[in-house]
Amino acid sequence: MLSAGKILKPKTNQKLHHSTYYAIIGLVLLVAILVLGLEVLALKPTFKIIHSRYQAKDLQHHYSKTSTPPVVIKAVVAEPVANVPINSSIHLPILLYHKTPANFDFQMKHLADAGYTPVFMQEVYMILAGKMAGPAKPVAITFDDGFSDQLKAAEILKKYNFKSTFYVFTGGELSGWCIGIERTSTTCGDSYLNWAQIKTLQGSGLVEIGSHTVDHLNLASLSEVAQRFQIVESKRILEQNLGVSVLSFCYPYGNYNAITERLVKEAGYNNATTTVGSEYQGPNSLFRLSRIRDTKDLR
Numbered sequence: 001m002l003s004a005g006k007i008l009k010p011k012t013n014q015k016l017h018h019s020t021y022y023a024i025i026g027l028v029l030l031v032a033i034l035v036l037g038l039e040v041l042a043l044k045p046t047f048k049i050i051h052s053r054y055q056a057k058d059l060q061h062h063y064s065k066t067s068t069p070p071v072v073i074k075a076v077v078a079e080p081v082a083n084v085p086i087n088s089s090i091h092l093p094i095l096l097y098h099k100t101p102a103n104f105d106f107q108m109k110h111l112a113d114a115g116y117t118p119v120f121m122q123e124v125y126m127i128l129a130g131k132m133a134g135p136a137k138p139v140a141i142t143f144d145d146g147f148s149d150q151l152k153a154a155e156i157l158k159k160y161n162f163k164s165t166f167y168v169f170t171g172g173e174l175s176g177w178c179i180g181i182e183r184t185s186t187t188c189g190d191s192y193l194n195w196a197q198i199k200t201l202q203g204s205g206l207v208e209i210g211s212h213t214v215d216h217l218n219l220a221s222l223s224e225v226a227q228r229f230q231i232v233e234s235k236r237i238l239e240q241n242l243g244v245s246v247l248s249f250c251y252p253y254g255n256y257n258a259i260t261e262r263l264v265k266e267a268g269y270n271n272a273t274t275t276v277g278s279e280y281q282g283p284n285s286l287f288r289l290s291r292i293r294d295t296k297d298l299r
């Protein structure tokens with residue numbers, strides 16, 4: 001046993017020695033493969049992270065050394081004005097008229113002298129939606145209700161080559177206001193633009209026609225079905241008669257609720273005006289645009 005052990009022992013040791021030797025080689029090779037693999041997989045991104053950290057640190061160091069602050073891009077905002085959050089609005093006055101004011105020529109001259117460029121409501125939409133760069137000092141001139149008296153203003157606007165938007169309603173004999181485009185002053189005390197006059201205005205290239213509903217009712221007081229009719233049907237009638245898309249809307253009396261706003265959007269209009277008095281428009285208020293009633297405060 002001993003002799004056999006003596007004989008076997010070196011053999012076993014040799015075997016052990018060899019297998020250990022192979023195991024170590026195998027382990028070394030495995031570690032080498034793993035390290036190489038990890039290098040390939042992980043080295044590049046690691047380098048990138050370290051590199052960017054280095055850059056950031058280096059830039060921080062650079063700026064603290066030279067006291068030059070990093071460039072911060074600020075949104076272009078309107079000049080401060082009372083009660084208007086300056087970081088969310090731009091100066092884009094929208095004028096609201098009904099009958100032609102006695103001093104309308106004077107007001108338009110003021111706009112021209114002050115360097116304003118009148119734009120259509122569709123352009124107001126595009127400026128606020130970031131779809132076009134507006135003129136340096138944009139202004140929109142709007143007329144509500146389609147009184148035939150507004151033809152006087154249209155003549156003055158033509159003289160200045162000023163664009164404007166006329167909001168008309170399409171109500172016929174059933175109109176609650178006793179106002180329809182084809183009606184005259186004989187029964188209702190006022191006369192209104194007829195289709196021929198509206199088409200002439202639109203054909204001048206200086207007038208955009210917007211919708212002011214069918215019957216000039218207080219939309220917020222109506223059911224959703226009744227509101228939808230006023231909003232959708234007026235658009236359909238105007239487009240059918242004028243042969244162009246009607247995309248600007250004006251709330252009668254400036255009254256609307258959340259349903260009105262949704263229905264106006266759903267009908268396919270892209271903007272709507274109220275009677276809230278401000279010269280500033282928010283980019284998120286395309287369906288709640290403010291209007292002022294005179295040019296006297298415009299600088």
Ligand SMILES: [Zn+2]
Binds near residue numbers: 216251
């Ligand atoms: Zn009105």
